[in-house]
Amino acid sequence: MDSYERYLKIKNSVPDDVEVIAVSKTRSIEEMDGAYKAGARIFGENKVQELIAKYDSFYKDVQWHLIGHLQRNKVKYLVGKVTLIQSLDSVSLLNEIEKQFGKKGAIADTLIEINIGNEESKTGILVEDLDSLLIEVEKCSHVKVKGLMTIIPKGDKENNRYYFKKVKELYEKLQKKDFKNITMSTLSMGMSGDYDIAISEGANMIRIGEGIFGKRNYK
Ligand SMILES: *Cc1c(COP(=O)(O)O)cnc(C)c1O
Numbered sequence: 341m342d343s344y345e346r347y348l349k350i351k352n353s354v355p356d357d358v359e360v361i362a363v364s365k366t367r368s369i370e371e372m373d374g375a376y377k378a379g380a381r382i383f384g385e386n387k388v389q390e391l392i393a394k395y396d397s398f399y400k401d402v403q404w405h406l407i408g409h410l411q412r413n414k415v416k417y418l419v420g421k422v423t424l425i426q427s428l429d430s431v432s433l434l435n436e437i438e439k440q441f442g443k444k445g446a447i448a449d450t451l452i453e454i455n456i457g458n459e460e461s462k463t464g465i466l467v468e469d470l471d472s473l474l475i476e477v478e479k480c481s482h483v484k485v486k487g488l489m490t491i492i493p494k495g496d497k498e499n500n501r502y503y504f505k506k507v508k509e510l511y512e513k514l515q516k517k518d519f520k521n522i523t524m525s526t527l528s529m530g531m532s533g534d535y536d537i538a539i540s541e542g543a544n545m546i547r548i549g550e551g552i553f554g555k556r557n558y559k
């Protein structure tokens with residue numbers, strides 16, 4: 341199977357209202373072509389340079405999501421090219437996005453990345469620090485928060501479900517509040533190995549790499 345068949349298979353197996361992000365990090369334009377031809381129109385990259393390079397050389401009717409950790413000094417390159425920054429995880433990053441998108445009169449759509457397992461090795465904001473970030477988002481003119489993203493700790497199915505549930509609870513709690521610049525409409529959780537569980541726990545956006553493109557070779 342190539343990325344054409346694998347994308348179709350996944351897309352057809354999930355509910356229509358679940359957005360499938362084709363995570364194309366490390367993949368060539370040629371490898372991505374199959375997924376595009378099968379209908380994929382949102383691609384996720386974890387590095388800014390790679391996103392920009394592919395933005396310039398791939399089809400123009402696709403959207404690009406930044407899903408990896410974002411360094412402040414790279415934010416300026418994303419203006420006008422990224423549709424959704426899924427990895428907002430600190431006040432300092434928020435302020436840089438506000439500044440750089442503001443310079444061009446643009447609006448940045450973002451998801452707040454939650455480090456739900458309190459793992460030191462992972463990026464994302466800790467739940468205990470979330471309120472201070474939300475307060476700052478309310479002061480912005482060029483940043484909108486559309487929902488939450490998470491990468492859960494490795495574990496068995498039961499464990500996965502436990503963490504997805506926790507993020508869903510947080511999402512629903514925030515949905516009930518009335519913050520300026522913040523709407524909770526996107527819940528991005530689930531990757532190749534656990535997206536079915538994530539969907540059953542409420543994900544409406546899944547991020548699939550190996551499930552579409554096969555095993556990654558990191559050189
Ligand atoms: C690589 C990556 C994925 C996709 O992982 P797969 O296991 O290949 O599906 C999803 N989300 C993020 C943030 C990633 O970096």
